[in-house]
Amino acid sequence: MRAVQITAFGGPEVVTVREVPDPEPGPGQILIDVDRCGVNFADTLLRENAYLAGATLPLIPGIEVVGRTRDGRRVAALIEHGGYAERAAISRDGAFPVPGDLDDTAALALLAQGLTAWWLINRTTSVQPGESVVVHAAAGGVGSLAVQLAKISGAGRVIATASTPAKRDLALSLGADAAVDPGAGDLTKALIEANEGRPVDAVLEMIGGPVTGRSIAALAPFGRLAFYGMAGQVEPDPVSPRALQRTSATVSGFWLANALQRPQVLRAAYTEMAALVARGRLRVIHGGDHPMSEVRRAHEAMSARRTTGKLVLDPRT
Known part of the structure; x- marks a missing residue:
């Protein structure tokens, strides 16, 4: 089968389409024909051997697939790796049935990205009706997706940050009440001003560097910051427990890999979001449908943060 295989760590030049053997399903696994696979920022980190999970070469990247089982059922699944391929072995119990009215891009967007957004809003920060939420990136x-899910959960005011005017306009079109440039001279002040002069209740943070500390400084008493990534690849400054104590603030981390131990919760969340998409209440941004032969271009755009929404690859082209 055709697949993208990495044999050395490095930049986009190391992702190469090759002919490789079909995967052999292990115990509890089934083989599917992949219609589309998702591209995530985590894939670029894995390519550089900078991801949270270690990697062993050679490696087929890709943690999200949507396709059909040999008996014709349409399913989506999260996998450890192996998604950038014409066929993939997935967990029989971890396969999410995909409704017929959900296109392939939406089916993939609700996996790593959708489930992360859902967990951050509903579990990690437990956003309550009327609370303010900052969504970085x-x-x-x-x-x-997090901007919309925050609104659906009853958040009182959603403040988006994004690096360009076009991206900020997109966030506003999705329901954000205000949009801020994260490169603002005084980000803490900008976030509080965007919240009509009040500190914020919850922050979803995946940039790292000074953004993390400046966001913590904007938290209200009993505020929560959920750290779930480091797109800037710059470690945040150390967090002072005494500073957290002064406002009874909470800083927590989230990695979707840990949530895989609760498959029933994830299945219910996926079903809930799919229904919201079908009813037009949750909008998936289609960020580009690339032939697998153009995987390097997709990785270049992702690494340069030129993308919006969900990028996918077609392994058949």
Whole structure:
């Protein structure tokens, strides 16, 4: 079968389409024919051997697939790796049935990105009706869904950050009440001003560097910051427990890999979001449908943060 295989760590030049053997399903797994596979920022980190999970070469990247089982059922699934391929072995119990009215891009967007956004809003920060929420990188795959899910959950005011005017306009079109440039001279002040002069209740943060500390400084008493990535690849400054104590603030981390141990929760969340998409209440931003032969171009755009919404690859082209 055709697949993207990495044999050395590095930049986009290391992702290469090759002929490789079909995967052999292990115990509890089934083989599917892949219609589309998702591209995530985590894939670029894995390519550079900079991801949270270690990697062993050679490696077929890709953690999201949507396709059909040999008996014709349409399913989506999260996998450890192997998604950039014509066929993939997936967990029989971890396969999410895909409704007929959900296109392939939406089916993939609700996996790593959608489930992360859902968990951050509903579990990690437990956003309550009327609370304010800051969503950093609000035009990205997770951010664009998190803005909407925050509103659906009853958030009182959603403040989006994004690096360009076009991305900020997109966040506003998705329901954000205000949009801020994260490169603002005084980000803490900008976030509080965007919240009509009040500190914020919850922050979803995946940039790192000074953005993290400046966001913590904008938290209200009992505020929560959920750290779920580091797109800037710059470690945040150390967090002072005494500073957290002064406002009874909470800083927590989230990695979707840990949530895989609760498949029933993820299945219910996926079903809930699919229904919201079908009813027009949750909008998936289609960020580009690339032939697998153009995987390097997709990785270049992702690494340069030129993307919005969900990028996918067609393994058949």
